[in-house]
Amino acid sequence: MYDLVTGPFAWVAFGTFVIGMIVKLVSLIILARKKDKVVFDHLDLGWSIRSIFYWLIPFGSRGMRQKPVFTIISFAFHVCLLTTPIFLLSHNILWDEKWHITWWTVSERTADYMTLILIGSAMFLVIRRIVSPEVRIVTTAYDYILIAIATAPFITGYLAYHQWFDYKTILIIHIISGEVMLIAIPFTKLSHMVIFFLSRSHIGSEFGQRRGSKTW
């Protein structure tokens, strides 16, 4: 089973993620050309980059400054989500053994804390959707499923690292949950990890280049 999930399943997951994201990007750009050709007249690199930049740094945009607690937790969530699996020692060892690629790693203890921060902030995001009326009204089951898909690899990873319950079963569930997340990205809102740059570039240019107003 371990061979299956780390072999063919992993290929399918990474393949779907990469090809799916490329198809998604290209089809969105083609769609924009068809439906909203004018957008391309206003695209401006300077305004795009500024808009993207201010939305990538903590408290860079006005909305973030208005909701400091949410901003801090949201950033903690996203930073841990992206960096923990990439700089995890055990993942790096697998990359190294299969492809002879290595890069920086964080210590196992640091990764452990980062995982806890991620799980904690995910819980905050769930509670926020339940208790905050303006968020609840736009929340459907789909949103909870997405948070679950994104958080499952970390919960199972934490269990596997600490070897709680049956180690091999948890490890296999962990790998599968990571693959489910990768596959889900192109087909769901999780694709904002790439689409974010398109929409910020669009809005930044639209308001900046045309009206000279900041969108952050």
Place this chain on the structure above:
Amino acid sequence: MRKERIILYVAITILISVFALMHVYAQEDVFVVEDSAFKDNRQRPPALFPHDEHNEKARIEECSVCHHVYQDGKRLPEESSEGQECSECHKLKRQDNVRPLMKAYHDMCRGCHQKRKVEAKKLGPVTCGECHPRKTEIAKGLMED
């Protein structure tokens, strides 16, 4: 007493003495893969490794299969390095293009287990936690200091 009987008794006595002597001179069995270089830089509990039992199961007879010696990038087939710590050549960080210590261990253990798996022989563990279990007394003791 018949002559054959005496020969048999002598043979048995010699055999028992040899086994007894072998036991005295045999090195103490090793149960974990330990290297002093990891002491202040331990990420996981050391790999469990019942040396003698492992080699019996894996049918490894030559020490140099694992305790190898390399010179100028070439393996010296006649030489072996038991009694030496792996970290004498394999440093924590890659040096002089000698693979770093952790990678050397992983390649040696996991690499062989993977290879044998492909060859469909009986296989040893390949996942992290199977070699680095946390629940053993050895693991607990080492991770605490």
